[in-house]
Amino acid sequence: MKNRPPKIFSWLLAIFCPQEKREEVEGDLLEAFYWRMESKSSFNAKAFFIYEVLRSFRIYHFSPFQYLNQLLMTFNMHIKTGWRFLKKNMVYSTMNIAGLALGLSFCLLAWLYVNDETSYDKHLSLHDRLYRVVIDMQHGDNVHHIGGSSNAITQTFKEQIPEIEAVVRLDRSYALIKQGEDYLEKSILVTETQIERFLDLQFISGHDSFKGPNELWISESLAGLLAIDSQAAVATLTMNFGQGDEVFIIKGIYKDIPLNTSVHAELILSFDYYIKHAKPEKLTTWFDINMNTLVLLREYVNVAAISAKMNLLHLENDPDMEAVVSFHLQPITDTHLDNDYGHFNGMAAGGNTELIWIFSCVGLLALIIAIINYTNFNISLYLNRSREVAVRKIIGSGKGGIFTQLMSESALSVVIAALFASVILLIALPIFGELVSKSYSFSELYNPVFISGAVFILFLIILFTGAYPSIVFSKLSMVHSLKGSPKIGSSKALTQSLMALQFGITALLIIGMIILKSQLKHLQNFDNKIGLDGVLYFEYIPNTDDQTIERFLTDLKAVPGVISASAISGYNGTRMKDESSIIVKHLRIEQDLLTLLDIDIIAGRNFDSLLQSDRTNKVLVNEQFLISAGIDDPIGKTIAFEYGDLKNPQIIGVVENYHFASAKSKVDPLVIYQSEQYPLESAYVKTEKLVNKDVMEALWQKHFSPYPMNMVYLEDFYNSSFEQEQRLMKLVGFGAFLSVVLAGLGLLGILGLQLNQKLKEISIRKVLGASFIQILLSTSQKLITFISIGTLMGLAGGYFLGHQWLLQYPYAISINAGIVFLAMLIVVSLAAISLFSQVLKTSKANPVKYLKDE
Amino acid sequence: MQQLGKLEEIVLLILLMKEENYGVGIAKEYEANFNQSITLPTIHVVLKRLDEKGLVKSKMGEPTAERGGRRKRIYSATNNGYHLAKELQEKRSKIWSMIPNIN
Numbered sequence: 001m002k003n004r005p006p007k008i009f010s011w012l013l014a015i016f017c018p019q020e021k022r023e024e025v026e027g028d029l030l031e032a033f034y035w036r037m038e039s040k041s042s043f044n045a046k047a048f049f050i051y052e053v054l055r056s057f058r059i060y061h062f063s064p065f066q067y068l069n070q071l072l073m074t075f076n077m078h079i080k081t082g083w084r085f086l087k088k089n090m091v092y093s094t095m096n097i098a099g100l101a102l103g104l105s106f107c108l109l110a111w112l113y114v115n116d117e118t119s120y121d122k123h124l125s126l127h128d129r130l131y132r133v134v135i136d137m138q139h140g141d142n143v144h145h146i147g148g149s150s151n152a153i154t155q156t157f158k159e160q161i162p163e164i165e166a167v168v169r170l171d172r173s174y175a176l177i178k179q180g181e182d183y184l185e186k187s188i189l190v191t192e193t194q195i196e197r198f199l200d201l202q203f204i205s206g207h208d209s210f211k212g213p214n215e216l217w218i219s220e221s222l223a224g225l226l227a228i229d230s231q232a233a234v235a236t237l238t239m240n241f242g243q244g245d246e247v248f249i250i251k252g253i254y255k256d257i258p259l260n261t262s263v264h265a266e267l268i269l270s271f272d273y274y275i276k277h278a279k280p281e282k283l284t285t286w287f288d289i290n291m292n293t294l295v296l297l298r299e300y301v302n303v304a305a306i307s308a309k310m311n312l313l314h315l316e317n318d319p320d321m322e323a324v325v326s327f328h329l330q331p332i333t334d335t336h337l338d339n340d341y342g343h344f345n346g347m348a349a350g351g352n353t354e355l356i357w358i359f360s361c362v363g364l365l366a367l368i369i370a371i372i373n374y375t376n377f378n379i380s381l382y383l384n385r386s387r388e389v390a391v392r393k394i395i396g397s398g399k400g401g402i403f404t405q406l407m408s409e410s411a412l413s414v415v416i417a418a419l420f421a422s423v424i425l426l427i428a429l430p431i432f433g434e435l436v437s438k439s440y441s442f443s444e445l446y447n448p449v450f451i452s453g454a455v456f457i458l459f460l461i462i463l464f465t466g467a468y469p470s471i472v473f474s475k476l477s478m479v480h481s482l483k484g485s486p487k488i489g490s491s492k493a494l495t496q497s498l499m500a501l502q503f504g505i506t507a508l509l510i511i512g513m514i515i516l517k518s519q520l521k522h523l524q525n526f527d528n529k530i531g532l533d534g535v536l537y538f539e540y541i542p543n544t545d546d547q548t549i550e551r552f553l554t555d556l557k558a559v560p561g562v563i564s565a566s567a568i569s570g571y572n573g574t575r576m577k578d579e580s581s582i583i584v585k586h587l588r589i590e591q592d593l594l595t596l597l598d599i600d601i602i603a604g605r606n607f608d609s610l611l612q613s614d615r616t617n618k619v620l621v622n623e624q625f626l627i628s629a630g631i632d633d634p635i636g637k638t639i640a641f642e643y644g645d646l647k648n649p650q651i652i653g654v655v656e657n658y659h660f661a662s663a664k665s666k667v668d669p670l671v672i673y674q675s676e677q678y679p680l681e682s683a684y685v686k687t688e689k690l691v692n693k694d695v696m697e698a699l700w701q702k703h704f705s706p707y708p709m710n711m712v713y714l715e716d717f718y719n720s721s722f723e724q725e726q727r728l729m730k731l732v733g734f735g736a737f738l739s740v741v742l743a744g745l746g747l748l749g750i751l752g753l754q755l756n757q758k759l760k761e762i763s764i765r766k767v768l769g770a771s772f773i774q775i776l777l778s779t780s781q782k783l784i785t786f787i788s789i790g791t792l793m794g795l796a797g798g799y800f801l802g803h804q805w806l807l808q809y810p811y812a813i814s815i816n817a818g819i820v821f822l823a824m825l826i827v828v829s830l831a832a833i834s835l836f837s838q839v840l841k842t843s844k845a846n847p848v849k850y851l852k853d854e
Numbered sequence: 855m856q857q858l859g860k861l862e863e864i865v866l867l868i869l870l871m872k873e874e875n876y877g878v879g880i881a882k883e884y885e886a887n888f889n890q891s892i893t894l895p896t897i898h899v900v901l902k903r904l905d906e907k908g909l910v911k912s913k914m915g916e917p918t919a920e921r922g923g924r925r926k927r928i929y930s931a932t933n934n935g936y937h938l939a940k941e942l943q944e945k946r947s948k949i950w951s952m953i954p955n956i957n
Contacts, residue, residue, distance in 0.1 A: 023914075027924035028877035028894050034920050035878060048893065055895040 005033050006046060009053040017056065025056060075408055082409030086416075089381055096377045096749075097413055099742050101420035103370025104461065106738060108425055108454055109432050110363025112440070115450050117351045120260045120336035125200055126296060129165075131303070131329035133157070133293040133310075134341045138324040147330075147341030149293040151275075151283040156317060157293070161309050163301040168195050170263065170292040170346030171274055176706055177267075178238040178245060179226060183706045186222075189265030189346050190274045196254070198294060199263060205231070206252035210270035217252040217268040228253070240706060241277075242542055259439070262335045263294070264348040286318040287325075292345040294332065303329050355436070358728065362735040365505050367457070372498045373742045374465045377749035378410070379495070382469055383756065389473050390481035399474040406473055410466030418458055435730055468494075496783055499750055500790030503827060506743045507794030508801070509736035511823035515802035515815060516729045520722060522813045526663035528718065529656050531598030535714040536696070538683040541567075542707045549680045552703045553590070556685055559695055563686040566593040569678035571660060573668075578640035582628050586643060586671040587660075588678045594620075594655065596686045604635045604653030607674055615674045619649040623657045625669035644677040662721035666810040684714065740830055747787075747834040755779060755842045763847035776839045784835070791827050795820060856907060856938060865900045866909060866931060866939050874930040876915065877901070901929055909935035 010026075017025055029052055036045035086093040121127050133153070135146040151169065158167045171190040176183035193209040195201070204220060216237065218228065228235050228250065235250040248269070257264050274291075275283060282288055297306065310327035318325075330341065336351045343350040382389075389402055397405075426442065433440040444450070541549060549567050556565040569588040575581050591609050594601070602623070607614045619641070626634055634651045641649060649671075657667040685691075693711075700709040712720075755762070758779055765775055799815055806812040858866070868883045869875050875883070877894055880901075884892050904910045915928040931939070 023924050024877070024927040025894075025898065027921035027926055028898070030924070031878045031918075031921045031926075032881060032894050035882065048891075052893050052895055055893055056898075 003037060003042060005030065005049045009050050013053050013056065029053065029056075074404070078405045078408035079412055081405070082412045085385065085409065086413070092377070092381055092749075093413070095745060096374055096381070097417045097420065099377075099745055100370050100374045100414070100417040100461070100465075101424060102738055103366045103373075103742065104417055104457070105421040105424040105428065106735070107363045107367040107370075107457060108421060109428065110359045110366075111453050111457065112444065112450060113359050113432075113436060113438075114356055114363075115447070115453060116260060116438070116440075116444065117337065117356050119449070120351070121262050121333045123200075123258060123260070124198070124332070126198060127333055128331075129297045129299065130198060130332040131295050131297060132332060132335055132341075132347075133295065134328050134330045135289070136326050136328065138326075145340040145342070146289055147335075147343070147347070148289040148291060148345055150286065150288045150290060151278075152286045152288075152317070153314075154291070154293045156313055157295070157310060160313060161306060163298050163306050163309075164295050165298045166194050166197070166296040168192055168198055168294045168296075169271055169274075170294065171271075171290070172344070172346045173241065173269070173274075176240040177226065178240065183240065183708070184226075185708060186267055187265075188216075188267045188269050189263065190269045190271055191265075191346065192271040194296075195263075195268065198296065199257060199261065201257070202255045203252045204255055206250070207254075208251040210251065210272060212249075213270055213272040213276045214246060214248045215251050215270045215272075216248050217254055218250055219256050219266045220253055221256050222266040223250075223253050242707075260336075262332065262343075262347050265346075286314075287321065290345070292347060295329065297329075352724075355728070358731065362509070362731060365509065366735055366738050367461070369502050369505055369739050369742045369746075371461060371464045372502045373746035373749075374413075375468050376495055376498060376746050378413075378465070378469050379472060380749045380752050380756070382406070382473060386473070386481035390478045393478050402474040403470045406470035407462070407466040410469070411462045414458060414462045414465060435727055437727075495750055496786040499746065499783065500786040500793075502739075502743050502746055502790070503787045503831065504790040504794030504797070506736070506739040506830070507791045507823060507827045508798040509732060509739050510826050511795055511798030511820065512802060513729065513732045513736045514819050514823055515798070515806070515813075516725065516732055518813050518819060519806060519809065520725045520729060523663050523722060523725070523809070523811070524719060526659075526811060528663065529599065529658040530714075532713075532715040532718065534687045534689075535597065536685040536687060536691070537712055537714040537717050538685075538700075539710050539712065539717065541681050541683060542704060546676065546680055548703055549683065552699065553683065555699050555702070556683075556696075559691060559699070561687050561689045561691045563688050564592050564596045565683065565685045566590040566596050567680040567683040568593060570681055572643075572678065574641070574643050576629070576640055577642050580629060582669060584625060584628075584641065584669040584671055585660075586641070586673065588676065588680070589672055589674065590680070591674070593684065596684055597658070599658045600656050601653050602656050604651070606653060614652070617646070617649050617675070618652045618673070619646075620653045620655050620672040621651055622655050622667065622670040622672075624667045625671065626654065628669040639671075641671055644675075646673060646675045646677055649673065649675075662718055663811050664721060664809060740826075744830055744834050747831060748838060751780065751783065751835065751838040754783070755838060759842065759845075759850045762842055763845075763850045766843065766847045767851070772840070772843055775843045776835065779839065779842075780835060784831075787831050791824065791831075794827075795823060798823070856909075858938070858942065859900075859903075861896070861900050862904055863939070863942065865897065866904060866935055869910060869929055869931045870936060870939055874928045876926040876928050878926075880929075904935070905929075908932060909938060 013026060013029070014022070029049060032052070033045050033049045036048055086097075121130075124130065132147065133149045135149070137144045137146060154167055154169050158164060168191055173188045173190050175186060175188050177186050196203070196207075201217075203217075208215075218226075218237070226237070228237070237248045237250055238245050239248055240246070254268075256266075282290065297303070307326075307328050310329075311325075314325055314327060330338065335341070335343070335347060337353050337356075339350050339353070392402065392405075425445070429440050429442065429445075541552075553565045553567060556562055567590045571585050571587050573583050573585050575583050591607060593599075594606055601620075604620075607618070607620070611618075619639070621634065621639075625631075629639070631637060631639075631651075634654055636650060636652075638648045638650050641647075655670075655672070659667055660670075696711055697709055700711075762775055762779065765778065770778070799820065802815055806815070864884070865880060868880050868887075871883065872879075877897055880897050881892055881894060884890075884897075901910065901912075905912065909932055910929050911932050912927050912929045915926045917923050917925045
């Protein structure tokens, strides 16, 4: 045996002994230990030492230990009674906790979304020095926001602005990756060495800078998907950019970039490839915006001064530019949520500020409702325990004791609700991800910011749900409680106001949902003036020439069931050359398009395939064009429209204002021509019966292999532009459903509570001959008034918000009395069902039972 | 007159035996006289109470090797302590003297 005191106990003593006592106690115990070891035995000394250390805890008021001990015992007691209580009221507690769990899980989902959306790019180690070059271009009163720059701009900035430490050019491209016999379509980030520094890329294998055009880096997961051996000396990848197969050398495999990064890529291709394939003037023209530029600034530089330098360089290099142009640097952390500058050329699709706001609001509302509900419900449940509380008080429990007891019970319920909520969260996460078009994985939940936020929310809930009942009950009058007629008078006004708030929120969400739904229906049924029936749409035909498309159309027309087929270019915008200088959309079409889409000519004539001049110098315009340009008698007039070889064409006809996009935007002035200024890129096919998709697929493969076919029904294509609205509707609809359920539950609870206090009064009224309606009015008049006020306020709020939201649509419904009435009807019937059921229950009871008492 | 517990009185008496004493010294003296062991925390508490009653005073002494280089707190009885103890003993012997001799 070693002759030293047990280490662990010396350590314990050192930790728990107060500083001013420590030297004396440690010294005495140590000395006594050696003394006993000499005078008695080593064992005796050790046993005494341990005993003395332990005794010291109790005797010296070593604060944490004694306090903790007491606290734990009390807490344990509270939890035990709380648990028994929950078990006793199984049905009500389950309902109550389930409601809280629902509200909580919705709130957590909202928090997850908001946290994710606002976390973009903040994880990059250089994020405070990374900026994107953006341009504001002013034409008259219109400001165009351009998120991009050109090769020449980038080079000049890099060379002539010393505050810029490094630049990276970004472009996005699509290619087909060959995998065996199949092709896989992938989006590719075209950029240069340095990007690994900007994005903190970590390479798991290889890592060579790009030296030639046909070199790339690949992400770990894509490498796994393509079964690329990371140990191989030279790995290659065959890709097709539309000019036949090309072989690329893989120079490195990097760990997947986190999803909340604006510059996201599975494949990174050398920028030399872009330079090699671009036309020379594209690289040297100053204002040919076709890429994004990220710049890394040196530390501690003035960003505004750099913008000024950039603008000076612009004036130097492009002095003839008519428009007023100003360059800015946008912090990379702002790019994700800024939709003004767009997300093109290598920037991942942006976030949605509107959705973030709506999410935060609905999440918060759901939480508030759940808390109110829980609180109200709990009070009515706790009322059964007023005797217990009174007995506790008589035995000597103070207000503080009752308060801590109810608080810890509320904490217990909230923790149980949180467990339920996390189960709901796990189930709902994939569905939710689909709804907001994000792929959330469970690992997202381990994010420290998310977890600390969630814990904060939990604490808030415990505080709010616990505080109110605790205060009410710690003030409870003992005599009344013991007599069995607890009065919770002081809290009534507050309870009723909470109830009113809850119904207000419910009414707001319901009217919001109805407005959303009506508007969506209105847009979907909107007369686009296009015949959508049986029309198939090939959205995008890859880089090819007009002849191939003509042959494709000819083949299509030969398929049985096909009535006609036609093609168009994309819609482009140009400024008129006269003093009006309005921007008009223009479009190249093939002969049959207008008949195929059933677009009416309201004046003049359609293109005539027999007239050669129709193919060169004649145009159709839409009605909006006539209005915008102020032309009264259009047929035969020449207009100051210029694009490519098409100059000052003559109007031969006017088409109706058909919507080439969804009815979410107004119809722009439009010029339609047949002149070959733009390549054809989309095709329409009109069918009279269902055409086998395989036939279409075979034809497509014949002409455009290896590109995958992208054929949709035109009707679906139009409807797909309402995704945003549909998403919003689901969200608000879920919130409304939740609040209806919770408000109903809450009303049941609170009414039950109030009626239980008035059993005697109701019985006397009944004995004296009161009818059901009279009892209802006499008992719940105040509650009904409060609920009505709350509902009206909610409806007004919903009306106002709905009106604001509708302002963004040129073709909006008006919020009429019908909508308001419908919302009111839903809320009122919800309230009525809860009210009637409770009052009916009480008024059905035998009055003798309650009058006999005492 | 101040009340003193039995253990308090004994510790006070032990302190009065010498000019000054400290925790372990008191424990040794106690065990030697009563042939019964006592734990140090008990003595510490008693000393603290005596200190609060103003019967003893304390100061820090010199560090010694057997205490691992730690200083000891040295206690000595105050005048009040002396007088109180004396008074107690006188009263006791007065009472004792009134007890008839049994043998």
